[in-house]
Amino acid sequence: MTVSQETLDEIALSRAEYEAIVDRLGREPGPLELGLFGALWSEHCGYKHTKALLRTLPSSSERVLVAPGAENAGVIDLGDGLAIAMKVESHNHPSAVEPFEGAATGVGGIIRDIFAMGARPIALLNSLRFGQPSDARTRYLLNGVIGGISSYGNCIGIPDVGGEIFFSDTYKGNPLVNAMCVGLIENGKIASASAREPGDLLLLVGADTGRDGIHGASGLASRTFEEQTEMRSAVQVGNPFLEKVLIEACIEALDLPGVVGLQDCGAAGITSAAIEMAERSVMGLQLFVDRVPRREEGMTPYEVMLSESQERMLLAVTAGTESEVFDLFDKWDLDATVIGEFEAGEDVRIFDNGMMVSSTPIITLTDAPRYEFSTPKPDWLTTLQNAELTVVPMPDTTAAEMLLKMLSAPNIASKFPVYRQYDYHVQTNTVIEPGGDAAVLRLKGTKRGIALTTDCNGRICYLDPEVGTAIAVAEACRNLSVTGAEPVALTDGLNFGNPETPDVQFQLTEAIAGMTRAANAFGIPIVSGNASLYNETAGAAIFPTPIIGALGVLDDVEKHSTVGFKAENDVIVLLGSDSAWDTTDGLAGSEYLEFVHGRVEGQPALDLDLEVRVQTVCRDAVRAGLVASAHDLSDGGMATALAECAIIGNIGASVTESPDAGGRWDAAMFGEAQSRILLSVSPDNLDRIKALAHDHDVPLAVIGLVGGDALSFGDNCSVLLSDASDAWKNGFSRATSDRD
Numbered sequence: 001m002t003v004s005q006e007t008l009d010e011i012a013l014s015r016a017e018y019e020a021i022v023d024r025l026g027r028e029p030g031p032l033e034l035g036l037f038g039a040l041w042s043e044h045c046g047y048k049h050t051k052a053l054l055r056t057l058p059s060s061s062e063r064v065l066v067a068p069g070a071e072n073a074g075v076i077d078l079g080d081g082l083a084i085a086m087k088v089e090s091h092n093h094p095s096a097v098e099p100f101e102g103a104a105t106g107v108g109g110i111i112r113d114i115f116a117m118g119a120r121p122i123a124l125l126n127s128l129r130f131g132q133p134s135d136a137r138t139r140y141l142l143n144g145v146i147g148g149i150s151s152y153g154n155c156i157g158i159p160d161v162g163g164e165i166f167f168s169d170t171y172k173g174n175p176l177v178n179a180m181c182v183g184l185i186e187n188g189k190i191a192s193a194s195a196r197e198p199g200d201l202l203l204l205v206g207a208d209t210g211r212d213g214i215h216g217a218s219g220l221a222s223r224t225f226e227e228q229t230e231m232r233s234a235v236q237v238g239n240p241f242l243e244k245v246l247i248e249a250c251i252e253a254l255d256l257p258g259v260v261g262l263q264d265c266g267a268a269g270i271t272s273a274a275i276e277m278a279e280r281s282v283m284g285l286q287l288f289v290d291r292v293p294r295r296e297e298g299m300t301p302y303e304v305m306l307s308e309s310q311e312r313m314l315l316a317v318t319a320g321t322e323s324e325v326f327d328l329f330d331k332w333d334l335d336a337t338v339i340g341e342f343e344a345g346e347d348v349r350i351f352d353n354g355m356m357v358s359s360t361p362i363i364t365l366t367d368a369p370r371y372e373f374s375t376p377k378p379d380w381l382t383t384l385q386n387a388e389l390t391v392v393p394m395p396d397t398t399a400a401e402m403l404l405k406m407l408s409a410p411n412i413a414s415k416f417p418v419y420r421q422y423d424y425h426v427q428t429n430t431v432i433e434p435g436g437d438a439a440v441l442r443l444k445g446t447k448r449g450i451a452l453t454t455d456c457n458g459r460i461c462y463l464d465p466e467v468g469t470a471i472a473v474a475e476a477c478r479n480l481s482v483t484g485a486e487p488v489a490l491t492d493g494l495n496f497g498n499p500e501t502p503d504v505q506f507q508l509t510e511a512i513a514g515m516t517r518a519a520n521a522f523g524i525p526i527v528s529g530n531a532s533l534y535n536e537t538a539g540a541a542i543f544p545t546p547i548i549g550a551l552g553v554l555d556d557v558e559k560h561s562t563v564g565f566k567a568e569n570d571v572i573v574l575l576g577s578d579s580a581w582d583t584t585d586g587l588a589g590s591e592y593l594e595f596v597h598g599r600v601e602g603q604p605a606l607d608l609d610l611e612v613r614v615q616t617v618c619r620d621a622v623r624a625g626l627v628a629s630a631h632d633l634s635d636g637g638m639a640t641a642l643a644e645c646a647i648i649g650n651i652g653a654s655v656t657e658s659p660d661a662g663g664r665w666d667a668a669m670f671g672e673a674q675s676r677i678l679l680s681v682s683p684d685n686l687d688r689i690k691a692l693a694h695d696h697d698v699p700l701a702v703i704g705l706v707g708g709d710a711l712s713f714g715d716n717c718s719v720l721l722s723d724a725s726d727a728w729k730n731g732f733s734r735a736t737s738d739r740d
Helices: 005-010 015-025 031-040 092-097 099-115 136-156 216-220 240-253 269-281 301-306 322-331 362-366 379-385 399-407 458-463 465-481 502-522 591-597 608-623 637-649 665-670 683-695 721-736
Strands: 064-066 074-079 082-090 120-130 160-167 176-186 201-206 259-264 284-288 312-317 336-343 347-352 355-361 430-432 439-442 449-455 486-495 526-532 545-554 571-575 629-632 653-655 677-681 700-706 710-713 717-720
Touching: 005 015, 015 031, 015 362, 031 269, 031 301, 031 355, 031 362, 074 486, 074 526, 082 099, 082 486, 082 545, 092 099, 092 136, 092 176, 099 120, 099 136, 099 176, 099 240, 099 259, 120 136, 120 240, 120 439, 120 449, 120 545, 136 160, 136 240, 160 439, 160 449, 176 449, 176 486, 176 526, 176 545, 201 240, 201 269, 201 322, 240 259, 240 312, 240 322, 259 269, 269 284, 269 301, 269 312, 269 336, 269 347, 269 362, 301 347, 312 322, 322 336, 347 362, 355 362, 379 458, 399 591, 399 637, 399 665, 399 717, 399 721, 449 465, 458 465, 458 545, 465 486, 465 502, 465 545, 465 608, 465 629, 486 502, 502 545, 502 608, 571 608, 571 683, 591 665, 608 629, 608 677, 608 683, 629 637, 637 653, 637 665, 637 677, 637 710, 637 721, 677 683, 683 700, 710 721, 717 721
Parallel strands: 082 526, 120 160, 284 347, 486 526, 653 710
Antiparallel strands: 064 074, 074 082, 082 176, 120 176, 201 312, 201 336, 259 312, 284 336, 347 355, 430 439, 439 449, 449 545, 486 545, 571 677, 571 700, 629 677, 653 700, 710 717
């Protein structure tokens, strides 16, 4: 009997996909099988609309030990037996339904992806998007998400060291909650999510299984979100204290000779974890659902297989060695249960109390349809790009007043009220705290360190997905370079609308092309990632938001740079331009244009060759000890970057030239032209900085001096440092406080 459309909608399968299942099986699928297909063919697990595009991304380098898709996370070699596992994951729709638990379990899930690689998690970052903070529901979502992130991370003892928060109306009904985790692997001990030979046992370890999270992958993550849809049962509930114990027990278990594989039980629960393990192992699998420990009565095989209860891991264990594994987990007060056995063959066979309730070819389950598309650029985008920005009205305020207004904008103001809620010094590795361009962590026992950041400007990606995504890569790398770190690897979180629409298909295609172009320019791979599609509410898609997480390496962690100005009479130097107030392409997609004028338009631009050269000069200068401070220019442009350097350093600055080039001081001060880095240097080091720039054909401008108690830009803008500091330090709290 043909399944109803209501059933297909519940598991986010199209009628055509259902017919493909029938054709591949040669029969109608049973109810349990249909649930398995719904999960494994979901966008979240099957990557139906992105797999073909993702395979075009550069994913190799001499440092890559585990490439994207091969395991739970990518792994980068640092040398001397050290490696870093890294990945970003989204929990957007669950966080829109239950912000605290949605965000908390998003953190828990990405942590499990990392320690499933045999890596000890050492840092978390998050990249968040919300509607405007003047909206009461936005404030509810913001507070819930921040609470969930801080609660889980603080309880589990992993420092949250960086990230970003961005507000725009486009995210009002569909917030974005992307979590990134990195872990350290020592002695080359990388774990694999596979069994070794037929007869290996499948063990489930950790929490009991409940009904929470059912249809999380196929429902919340694979269709558009509507606020009126009641889907709280699809949101998982987390227990960070249990996960903390699970980390320690699993890492210890990997030293046992009988433990041959480790897999996170995350999206789609046992279904995805077990069946993908079998596929990786090129074996069949028997699963005994009646053996799965449960915390609720009367659960069906369907519910057990599709539950997304948190804090669960699967282990592949050599038969005959399981008693030692049981003893280890018992020591940690954790339950370990044999729920399956790998076997020669091609099917996953599921049993309940001795009765086989499903038998399905694994390749049929895991080989989701792949949709390829080629769609033209929409006419509305051409109109936006061709907008004449020279006719944007000039502000009816002074330059000084506008600077204070911009510094208090929620997208620019300090996020200290948020990250003060995170324990970012736990594990005692944090060298550069949240609030800079990138976090820096030491690698204990060595001189070396790593730098971490996330970045993306959805406005710019909306105006040009290819250029905007290239800019996201460039700025993520720039955030690393200003600390002195060399970018070595990227991870991505692709947040887009409905991929069945031509506009989103165009955005996806162009974004991947931009990511590829930029990664190739820097010579670094994308080693892992996540795709979160169907981010829409009432038919309105979010800005395309391809989050870029980046990893950099410092050979000597003590040779790093930070944002704040350091000393009176240091010289302020601009790399990437021969003028302090560069207006070229600056207003397109800028924070100023949206925040002040309510407009998102223009044609963003990026010179990737110049970008690479500018970053090289900056890194070389930092490593040579020539730099007192370094800060990239991005949101808010030159004026806000200078103000941030002064506020963080608690020392003023003066710029010689007035920001009135071309008659538009607003574009000069707040334009966001790319490939620019602001340095402060001792006068004694200026000639060496100039020589470095000359050697790499990088434009350089000496634009002013550090010192005093004010910010002065030529003759037409001067503000007291205390006023600028108040606007920047308190703007976020004022914007996000409850109001009538």
